[in-house]
Amino acid sequence: MVGVAGPHDDDAAEVLYASLTDSVRRLVDATIRSQADFDGVASAKAKIDAAADELSSSVIPGSFGVQLDASGNPRAWGNAVIGLRNALAPPLVVHRESDGRVWAEVTLGAAYEGPPGHVHGGICALLLDHVLGATAHKPGRPAVTGTLTLRYESGTRLGPVRAEAHVDRIAGVKTYAVGHLSTADGITVRAEAVFIHPRTA
Amino acid sequence: MVGVAGPHDDDAAEVLYASLTDSVRRLVDATIRSQADFDGVASAKAKIDAAADELSSSVIPGSFGVQLDASGNPRAWGNAVIGLRNALAPPLVVHRESDGRVWAEVTLGAAYEGPPGHVHGGICALLLDHVLGATAHKPGRPAVTGTLTLRYESGTRLGPVRAEAHVDRIAGVKTYAVGHLSTADGITVRAEAVFIHPRTA
Numbered sequence: 001m002v003g004v005a006g007p008h009d010d011d012a013a014e015v016l017y018a019s020l021t022d023s024v025r026r027l028v029d030a031t032i033r034s035q036a037d038f039d040g041v042a043s044a045k046a047k048i049d050a051a052a053d054e055l056s057s058s059v060i061p062g063s064f065g066v067q068l069d070a071s072g073n074p075r076a077w078g079n080a081v082i083g084l085r086n087a088l089a090p091p092l093v094v095h096r097e098s099d100g101r102v103w104a105e106v107t108l109g110a111a112y113e114g115p116p117g118h119v120h121g122g123i124c125a126l127l128l129d130h131v132l133g134a135t136a137h138k139p140g141r142p143a144v145t146g147t148l149t150l151r152y153e154s155g156t157r158l159g160p161v162r163a164e165a166h167v168d169r170i171a172g173v174k175t176y177a178v179g180h181l182s183t184a185d186g187i188t189v190r191a192e193a194v195f196i197h198p199r200t201a
Numbered sequence: 202m203v204g205v206a207g208p209h210d211d212d213a214a215e216v217l218y219a220s221l222t223d224s225v226r227r228l229v230d231a232t233i234r235s236q237a238d239f240d241g242v243a244s245a246k247a248k249i250d251a252a253a254d255e256l257s258s259s260v261i262p263g264s265f266g267v268q269l270d271a272s273g274n275p276r277a278w279g280n281a282v283i284g285l286r287n288a289l290a291p292p293l294v295v296h297r298e299s300d301g302r303v304w305a306e307v308t309l310g311a312a313y314e315g316p317p318g319h320v321h322g323g324i325c326a327l328l329l330d331h332v333l334g335a336t337a338h339k340p341g342r343p344a345v346t347g348t349l350t351l352r353y354e355s356g357t358r359l360g361p362v363r364a365e366a367h368v369d370r371i372a373g374v375k376t377y378a379v380g381h382l383s384t385a386d387g388i389t390v391r392a393e394a395v396f397i398h399p400r401t402a
Contacts (some may be wrong), residue, residue, distance in 0.1 A: 004339070012239075016239060016242055016243075016395070017232075017242070018244065020232060020242055020245065020246045020249075021232055023246050023249045023250050023253065024225075024228060024229060024232050024249060026250075026253045027225060027228070027249055027252060027253040027256070028225060028229070028287070028288045028289065029355035030252075030256035030257045030260065031221060031222055031225050031256060031279070031286055031287075032261075032265050032279045032284070032286045032287055032297060033260040033261045033262075033264070033265065033279075034256035034258075034259070034260055034261075035260060035261060036255060036256050036258055036259060038213075038217060038279045040255050040256065040258060041217055041218070041221055042217075043252075043255055044221070044252040044253075044255040044256045045220065045221045045224050045252075046251050047248045047251050047252040047255070048221075048224045048228055048248070048249065049224050049227075050224060050228045050248050050284055051231075051245040051246075051248040051249050051252070052224065052228040052231045052245075053240065054237060054241050054244055054245040054248070055228070055231035055232060055235035055237050055242070055245045056231045056235065056380040057235075057237055058235070058236040058237060059231065059234040059239060060233075060234040060235075060236060061232070061309035062233075062311065062318065062359070063234070063310070063314045063317070063318060063359055064233050064234065064311060064314065064318035065314070065318065066317050077233070078233045078234075078311055078312075078314050079314060079315060079321065080223055080312065080313050080314060080315060080321040080323065080324050081315075081321060081323060082312075082369060083233070085228070085232055085233045086232075086312055086314075087229045087232055087288070087289075087312075088229065088288075088289045088312045088313075089392060099374070102342065109264070110263070110264035110265060110279055110287075111279075111287055111288075111289045112281050112289075113265065113266070113279050113281060113284075113287075114281060114282075115343065115345065116264070116266035116267050117263065117264060117266065120280065120281040120282060120327070120330075120331075121330050121334070121345070121346035121349070122281065122282060122326055122328065122329075122330035122331055123281050123325030123327060125323055125326035125327060125330055125349060125351075126321070126323030126324060126326060126327050127323065128323075129321075129322050129326055130321075130323055133322070142316065143303075144316065144322070144353065144356070145322035145351070145353045146352075146353055147321070147350065147351060147352050147353065148326060148350070148351045148353075149348065149349070149350045149351075150326075150346070150348065150349045151347075151348050152345065152346045152347055152348070152349075152352075155345065158264055164272065171317045191299070195271055199300060
């Protein structure tokens with residue numbers, strides 16, 4: 001890790017990696033939509049390979065996992081949905097209301113496409129799994145998905161999307177959550193899920 | 202598009218973009234796992250920005266959608282699961298057996314992480330949505346997801362993963378599909394789904 005010696009360095013690392021990953025997100029989008037000619041693509045690829053070589057001079061083995069910052073707060077920077085350093089993640093910023101509701105708003109571009117002009121049904125599932133799960137997560141007491149059921153009511157257009165969820169009920173180690181995805185067109189996907197707090201957690 | 206004038210150019214474009222996107226996938230992984238110092242990260246970012254500028258000199262508006270190659274075959278190169286030009290896509294290569302079974306094998310690295318060392322539950326949903334959906338898709342007759350239900354039986358470790366599905370039954374415009382995800386640990390997630398052929402398709 002770059003500079004985890006203190007809170008100040010933590011902030012600097014966060015800004016640095018957020019900026020790097022935003023650049024990679026823009027590159028992912030350009031890779032899909034580029035109409036550059038053969039030489040332009042070859043030249044871009046050479047730069048990308050050089051950048052990857054530079055970043056790969058020393059790497060964390062395996063995957064990022066969850067690391068603690070200097071203040072002991074967990075960082076899931078590699079997470080596929082919320083990861084600050086994961087260019088696959090939009091990334092989602094999850095908001096928690098005092099009444100337990102959880103929501104996130106994000107703009108989904110070309111990289112999240114399934115049917116032309118629309119968000120891939122599985123990406124809708126990915127976002128809803130995460131946001132519904134966030135209702136069950138407690139600090140130091142993670143929850144894993146038990147079941148997830150999605151009802152697709154209409155296509156979700158690429159562009160601004162909102163995901164929201166709340167706890168329906170809690171029974172022992174199980175949290176029952178419900179939620180939905182919506183766009184300017186209204187609700188597009190409804191979800192319900194059961195999350196389980198592993199007894200070993 | 203680069204060279205869509207004929208089959209030969211189509212092949213060249215496919216090789217070119219596959220190579221470019223593989224480089225971006227490696228970069229996404231390095232961005233998550235890099236332990237390069239501040240100067241190394243800043244230098245890599247400058248190269249990435251230059252590459253994105255180069256690719257962005259001319260871009261397809263919006264998203265890739267589905268385009269036809271010179272032989273009239275559809276190309277979903279931007280698709281979030283199978284897209285040749287989408288660095289978010291592993292990409293999945295979907296195999297179809299003569300008896301209707303559909304399967305895909307893929308190795309999932311750091312970019313697909315949820316719980317430490319494990320595939321994000323929503324990524325499992327993304328892959329299963331696509332592979333179950335592939336049982337319902339017919340050339341020129343696409344299917345959209347109606348409902349998708351996932352039962353998570355155990356954590357899916359990062360690494361080699363197999364997804365498979367088959368049609369359980371067909372009723373009018375609805376195809377009922379079932380399938381599962383498995384690793385060396387056995388079956389980790391089971392799925393069932395209803396796919397609908399839009400009457401307008």
